[in-house]
Amino acid sequence: MKKASVIMIFGALLVLGLYVYPLWQIMLGAPQYPDPLGMNIHIDGIRGASEFDIQNIDGLNHYIGMQKLPKAEEMWEFKTFPLIIGTMIGFGVLIGIMGYLGKVGYQWFLGWFILMIVLGSLGIYDFNKWMIDYGTNLDPDAIMKLTNPDGTPMTYKPPILGHTKMLNFDVTSLPATGAWMMFSGMILSLLATYVGWKSKEK
Numbered sequence: 001m002k003k004a005s006v007i008m009i010f011g012a013l014l015v016l017g018l019y020v021y022p023l024w025q026i027m028l029g030a031p032q033y034p035d036p037l038g039m040n041i042h043i044d045g046i047r048g049a050s051e052f053d054i055q056n057i058d059g060l061n062h063y064i065g066m067q068k069l070p071k072a073e074e075m076w077e078f079k080t081f082p083l084i085i086g087t088m089i090g091f092g093v094l095i096g097i098m099g100y101l102g103k104v105g106y107q108w109f110l111g112w113f114i115l116m117i118v119l120g121s122l123g124i125y126d127f128n129k130w131m132i133d134y135g136t137n138l139d140p141d142a143i144m145k146l147t148n149p150d151g152t153p154m155t156y157k158p159p160i161l162g163h164t165k166m167l168n169f170d171v172t173s174l175p176a177t178g179a180w181m182m183f184s185g186m187i188l189s190l191l192a193t194y195v196g197w198k199s200k201e202k
Contacts, residue, residue, distance in 0.1 A: 001106070004196035005099035008109045011188030012092025017181030018043050018085050024127070025049065025176040026158050028057065030169045040176060041127075043081040045072035065142025066156060067134060077126060088116060092189065099196065106196025113189040120182075128160045 022040035027049065029036035037057050038049025046069050048054040058068045072078040092112050098104040135157030146154040146167070156166055163172045175183070 001102065001196050001199050002100050004106055004109065004192045004194075004199060005096045007188050007195060008099060008112075008192035009093050009096035011185040011192060012089050012096060012112070014185035014188065015085060015089050015092070015182050018178040019082070021177035021181065022047070023176060023178045023182075024173065026171065026173045028169045028171050032168075039069065042178070043085055044078050046070065061156075063143045064146065064154075064156065065139035065144075067137065075130075077130075081123070084119060088112075088119065092185075096192075099192075106193050106200065109189050109196060110193040113186055113193065116182075116186050116189070124160065131157050131160065134158075 022042050024041040025038060026041070027036045027038040035050070037053045037060075039053060039057060040047050040049055046054070048057075054069055061068070095104055095108040095112060099106070099108065136155040138153065138155075148154055158164070158166075158171050159173045161173055161175075163170065165171070
């Protein structure tokens with residue numbers, strides 16, 4: 001059980017990467033932008049992949065009536081997510097230590113993994129909800145009013161995952177380094193659960 005507990009502690013600590021690296025990245029490439037524009041979504045705010053990317057994205061969005069990208073203080077999520085992540089890291093380390101001391105069983109490691117899945121799913125749902133509003137709630141007085149072939153207003157929601165074409169832009173949305181560190185930590189918690197279960201069988 002001690003080996004499983006060490007794996008659990010290491011897995012929880014890997015999630016600390018979210019405080020350093022972005023969780024998600026959205027890139028926009030077009031012929032007029034040989035170096036794609038990008039925004040990195042951190043747990044505490046949105047930053048440009050390069051120095052002037054946010055400014056350039058907001059400038060492009062202005063023409064079609066999209067909102068400016070929100071500042072950290074304009075979204076409650078950017079204040080709440082760091083607290084939730086910190087709590088989950090602390091909880092993961094605590095149950096790892098308790099497991100090492102023989103105070104809790106491997107089931108707690110699985111419980112941490114399940115709770116991370118639930119919180120992650122809620123985060124993705126909230127992120128997608130924001131992107132729907134960001135891409136569809138357009139200014140009716142925008143300089144350019146583009147429509148679909150059926151006459152309905154064109155929307156510009158970025159994909160939650162993968163690639164799509166919006167006008168002449170190729171938009172790609174993928175997990176970034178912080179997300180991969182979090183996923184790795186969650187996988188390690190599953191490994192800790194398995195190792196703990198096997199140690200109890202002996």
